[in-house]
Amino acid sequence: MSSTLRQMLARSGAGLALLVLALCSFSAPAQAKPPKGITWDVQLGYNKLAQKGRVNPVIVDMANNSAGTNLSGDLVLEYGGIEYSTRLELPTPSKKRFYLYFPCEDYPPTLTVRVRTKAYTEEKMISAFNSTIEASDLNVLVLSNQKGSLGVVNQQVSARMLRDIFNAEHAEVGAATVFVSYLRLDECEANPKFFSTADVIVLADVDYQQMNTEMAEALKAVLAGGKTLVFSLGLNGPAVSASPLRDICPLQVESTASVSSLGQFGQNYGISAERSPAILAAGSYGAGVEVLDWAGQRPVILRSSMGSGTAIALAFDFTQVPFKQNPRVADIFNDYVFRVDETVQLNNMFLHPQPLGNILSTLGAAKPMEPQFVLLFLLAYVVLIGPLNFFILDRFKRRTLVWTTIPLIVAGFSYLGLMTGYLRRGANNITAYFQEMHVFPGAAYTPYQTVMLVFTAERTKYELKVPDQSAFLYPTIPSPDPMNIPAQPGLGVFTGGRIDNSSEPLLKMTQGKWDPKVYYYQGYVAQQVGATSSLTGVRGEGGLVDLQGSFSLSLPFDLHNAYITGPGYQKSIGNLAGSGNFDIDSLSGESGGTQAGLSGDNYIAQRVSEIASRQQQSAKLPLSYRDEVLLVGFSEDIESLAKFDRAHKEHRLNMVVVHLPYGATVQQQGDLSIARGLLIGGKDFSNDDQRWGNFAPESGQGIEKVRFKPEGFVDVEYEIAGDLSRDSAIHVSLAVSDKNDNPVDDASNFMKVEIRSAGDWQPLAIADGTSVDVPVSMIGGDRRLTLRFSSLADEITFKLPDDRQSVY
Amino acid sequence: MWSMVLKEYRQRARGVATVGLIIAYTLILGGVSFFVYLAMYAALNAQSAQASAAGRALCVATFIAQMIMALMLSLSLNASTIAAEKDQETFDLLNLTLFKSWEIVLGKFFSSTGFLFILVFTAVPIYTLAFTFGGIDVGAMYRLAAVVTGTTLLISSIGLFFSLVSDDLRTALGRSFLVMIVIGAVTLFLGLALGGSLNSSQPNPLTYYGGLLSFFINPLWAAIDVLGTPLSGQLAWGSNGGAVPYVINSGMLWAFTAGFQTLCAAGLLAVTSMIYPRYRASRQGGVA
Known part of the structure; x- marks a missing residue:
């Protein structure tokens, strides 16, 4: 390489290096120092404690005693790439407390709180690495x-x-x-x-x-x-x-x-x-x-x-x-x-919003094109732009026109592609809401959750306002890990938008062409709804075996495709007037309940049985702790939604869940059995199945085996069905292992068993080292008995007696 | 210069290779899109996958296929543009023309790169097919187009440079591909190192500046930012980390990448033009 060449390369290299340095010197906009007299303090959560899986508050105390600087702008909390903001207006002299909220995901949060005003900007970082508690x-x-x-x-x-x-x-x-x-x-x-x-x-x-x-x-x-x-x-x-x-x-x-x-x-x-x-x-x-x-x-x-x-x-x-x-x-x-x-x-009890979001998202989706059509489109394009184009121009001896015909063909096929999109996806913006409302007798507020789809047919800026100041609007639907193994659950990708949750939630967002986005919010609405119940139910081993009596409703709308569900109980009752008194026996599934007449090309109709099934699954565990059944119905005639097409611009479907308490009695004939066995309390214990951490999933058997720390205990409430006169005592088998998981022969050295009687705990003798006999006379009139299993040793594991083999 | 470009275009229009190249290019892109769609069709029909996912998958697959082909073609076309003249012994004849050196360089560059852009442009209907499914908006397509443009310009200028400094076509192609592989590997490695540090602590200066340069040079990062998980929002260093927070949080990485690549291409073309007389003068009868 000659010296001239080296010189030229050196000069060019230096030029490039300067260019790189110039680009690298970009930095965030300079932040001015806060004017004198402006002070602000940030506190995360309650007493600086953040909790995963919850909406956490951030309290900002701000004082403006500056000389003539009126603050006007935004107070912004940035978390996970999302800006949660509130309007900041603080004239001098004044002070104010601001509240910002963020949904803490499954890891300790790092937050940036930013004062963004015309006068100045300043930010503070908060790391809750050592002050975050588990969900x-x-x-x-x-x-x-x-x-x-x-x-x-x-x-x-x-x-x-x-x-x-x-x-x-x-x-x-x-x-x-x-x-x-x-x-x-x-x-x-x-x-x-x-x-x-x-x-x-x-x-x-x-x-x-x-x-x-x-x-x-x-x-x-x-x-x-x-x-x-x-x-x-x-x-x-x-x-x-x-x-x-x-x-x-x-x-x-x-x-x-x-x-x-x-x-x-x-x-x-x-x-x-x-x-x-x-x-x-x-x-x-x-x-x-x-x-x-x-x-x-x-x-x-x-x-x-x-x-x-x-x-x-x-x-x-x-x-x-x-x-x-x-x-x-x-x-x-x-x-x-x-x-x-x-x-x-x-x-x-709420349905998880993610499956609902998935259901709504199908509304924004185009029907899949047949692969043959796609193949035909692509082949036609390749043939036209290549051989046919050149062949025709060759015949007319105008081969050089190819540089004109190629862009024309490209433009033509692009237009055809877009027209296919319009035919399949429509030209209207669409919003679709699914709202789940829970009505409780005597409650002044109706808690609800809403999953909302916004589908934009054109790229547009929009504002989404939730007219409820109690609501918290999530930027996307929280995604759980389906295997319940802590992996990467979270809020997913959300960019370019800002949410003000400080009063009535307001989201400002730009959304693209044919772009569906799903949002989620929860809140409480003060609604004039009423429900009373005089139902009675009989519980047996398999759950609710008989439900009698009546209930009354005062709802602002009729219920469609309704059903009543309880532990081990399901009754389809079709359509139901929003107001009136209803006898449970007179309600029959005349319209076939949730499965009735739901045919056709309809996003909700196709999925309503899935929603109902998920609702029953979702409420299964909570319902087993409550003496209540759920009356579930939809606020609109689902059949009318079957007429859905892309010309409709707004759809709203309410799922109303009315909680109806019932007077529970237990089946009193037949052999003794457990109508219900529930872990109701405890202290210093943990779930022994470490696959699930400290919590047992509902889909399994619940907690089956606990590990006690010293002096730890669990309280289990049993409800005994059957003829109590048949036996003088209930026999409860104990399965105890020492800290090395070796089964012990004599449980009395490792644990004690007590029964709650008249507000006091009475000890029960552990007979032959492996079981206790609970005298039938100690079982209350409600046929419930609460046993406390306590540890006497350093650490033991204990299988909860929860089936007929261990309690009879 | 433009007469040279026109001549090249006329020549290409009449050549069989051009038809073959266009057919092969659209066939490959169309084939990739079709098979990706076919793979997703069952899931779409069963509603276990959303149309937006199909749209995104089609777009990503088309983009990757297009980038690979654009890289190969732009290197091949440009690396051969002067080296082929040398192989066919027409380089001296070219140098005997009254074109100035920079006119020859730019003429060669525009004719081959222009043809490349026409090829890139032929992918638009395939993108619109992906676009009808949703999951990607027009803005993302524009941003990707800018990245593809910048990358094509940069690679073309590298190919042209080696086309000039190499004695024959084989050497030019070999050198060009070697340089591209090295640049690709180094920027991938440094970009990964910087990307991996975004959510932890600020890295050492080599990783920092090397990574930043990689973000600008390698189109992969800009494409990930546009199509995949945006890099923004993952930074754990605060706003005092220098250029990186601004570059990745502004949502403009695609523009920085495209801009930087275009500037680099311009710089390299300037270097090629500056050193061209040296090669011209080395031949008998050369005119500086």
């Missing part, structure tokens, strides 16, 4: 002025039911660690979204003067959705009665009393009021309220169902003596608040 953990939010007032339950392991929409499609039962956070009432946003992270909300020493109507309504909404609301009364009782929460507190407090004896309740829990008298709230309670424990003649723990949730009133204030920091308060919460049947939230 399965039990999140307890204590509204209190005293941090640590419920510290005795923090980090204890308890039983619960869970359906993590980022990880599994079905509800599961298992062991969960309790995490307690504390906030003052004025730190909370009066919006149901704020409380959606919590499982249990405890109203401790709250300043009820600050309990305004908006906050009370937010709490009532989340209560309807399945949260457990605990009132710590005592001296707070009169304030509760004077607050907007009065109608949901199980105890209508009229007075307070100072007592020096807590009676049976005090004895059971080892809490004495002799030295420090306890203040108990006293008053009346309604017909639907269940008294769970008594202090002498005074009801001390009361419970009522509100929608899908539970309100529990503690007649005492656990922040005051003799309960203050008393470790036995943990046992009270474990026995009454953290029971599995108290954690059957509506989320456990």
Whole structure:
């Protein structure tokens, strides 16, 4: 290579290097320093704790004391490539608290919170790597002025039911660690979204003067959705009665009393009021309220169902003596608040949105072209642009025109391709909603979830607004791992859009030509719907064997293709008027229920039986914990949707699920059998089947085998069917293994078995080392018996007796 | 220069090779699309796959096939454009013309690259077929087209450079393909290293700048950004990581890639034009 060439190459190389450096010097736009006087602070979750699989709040406190800088712009939370934003208007001087929300996926979140105004931009990174709890953990939010007032339950392991929409499609039962956070009432946003992270909300020493109507309504909404609301009364009782929460507190407090004896309740829990008298709230309670424990003649723990949730009133204030920091308060919460049947939230009953999204997505999809047509199209193109084109031009001796004819043929075939698209996919934008609403007798709010398809026939910018400030709009549908193995569940790809979930959700988005996108939101609507039930059901070994009685409805629309479903029970009832009183016997499947007349080219009609089947599967486990059946129906005549074509621009289909409680009785004839055996509580235990982590999938047998830590226990409730007079005792076999998984011959050295009787735990003798006999006389009138299996050793595994072979 | 381009086009229009090339090119692309569709048809019919997935699969398959063919053809056509003159001993005759060196270089470049663009353009109906299924929007197609254009220009300029500096066609082709393989492998490796670090910690300067350069040179990354999972949103370094956060978070990687490749092509053409007189002068009767 000559020196001239080397010089030229060197010059060119230098030029290229400069070019690269110039490109590399691009960087993010410079961020100005915040003007003096502007301060802001960011707090993730409740007490900086993020929880996977939930919608978490981020609280931003901002103060503007600058000299003349009025802030106007956006406050943006960036998570997983998605911007969750809220409008920021902060004139000087002023301060304000902002609430942002994000759905935490299945890994510890790293967030960027950004102030984006004309005056300046600034961002803060938050990493919750060491402060993220699992979706399965039990999140307890204590509204209190005293941090640590419920510290005795923090980090204890308890039983619960869970359906993590980022990880599994079905509800599961298992062991969960309790995490307690504390906030003052004025730190909370009066919006149901704020409380959606919590499982249990405890109203401790709250300043009820600050309990305004908006906050009370937010709490009532989340209560309807399945949260457990605990009132710590005592001296707070009169304030509760004077607050907007009065109608949901199980105890209508009229007075307070100072007592020096807590009676049976005090004895059971080892809490004495002799030295420090306890203040108990006293008053009346309604017909639907269940008294769970008594202090002498005074009801001390009361419970009522509100929608899908539970309100529990503690007649005492656990922040005051003799309960203050008393470790036995943990046992009270474990026995009454953290029971599995108290954690059957509506989320456990909702259909998973992903299959619904898949169903709706078929609406936006083009019908598949026949492969022969595709082949013909391609062959015609290849023949025309190649041999035919050249041959014809050759015949006319105009071969050079090929550079004109090729683009013409390309344009022509491209146009034909697009026309095929228009014929198959239409020229209209389409929206289709599937909304699942749950109606509970007596509940002021109807929780719902909506899956929505937006199909755009042309590239367009659009805004999607959900007219409900309680709703949280997800950018896409959360995808669970079908095998329930933590892999890469999450929200998938979502780019170019921004969501403002701070009040009424608003999404701004650009969507392409013939592009379907599916969104998902959950919320609560205050709707004038009513349902009452006077049903009775008889349970046998296979579930509900007989359902009698009547129910009444007051719904704004008729139900189509309806059916009633319960544990082991299914009845198709066809179409049903939205209002009226209905006797269960008079409802017959005259139209054949969900399968009736659903033929034709219809996206919902083709899939409605699939929806119904998924709904039954989804509610299977939660329903087994509740004495209720579900009346499920569709708000529109599905047949009319069979006329669907692409000229229609909007479709909405509501699936209404009415929860109808029934008075349960147990079959009293025949051999003894287990009508129902449920794990209802526990402490310091784990699922022994590590394939599933601490939770057992619903599709399996549930938890079959538990591993106890020292002093761990599980509570199992059995409902015994059959003729009790046939035997004097119920025989329960025990299968215990030591920490090395070797079966033990004498279980009495490793565990103890107790039965709950009259609010107390009575020990049962382990006969011949492998079984206990429960005297029939100890079985209550409701034919239920609750056994507690506790560990006496370092660590043991124990197979739950849950079938006829182990209990008879 | 344009007379040279016109002459080349006339020659190509009359040649049998052109018909064969167009038939082979469209047949391969059409065949790939058809077999991908055939593979997805059963799933589409059973509604176990969405039409958008079929559209995306068709588009990705067509794009990959097109990129491979564009790479091979642009290298072959350009590497042979001057080297073939040398083999046929017409290079001296070309140099005796009154065309300036840069006119010869650009004329050769435009005639072969223009033909390549016509070939690339013939894939549009196949893309529209994919487009009718959804899953990909027009914007993505434009962005892909820009990436294909940039890549074609860059590869063509590399081929042309080696066509000039090599003594015969075989050497030119060998060198061109060797360089492309090396560039492809190195940019793939460095791009993977940088891509792998996006969600962890900021890498060392070599990986950082090498990776950044790879993002610009190798069209694979831009195509992944447009068609697959966007690279944006995966960055765990904050906004103070230099150029990379801006490049990948702006959603403009396709533009950076296409722009950078075009600039590199222009630079390489300038170098080729500058060194051309040296080869011209080395021949008897050469005119600088």
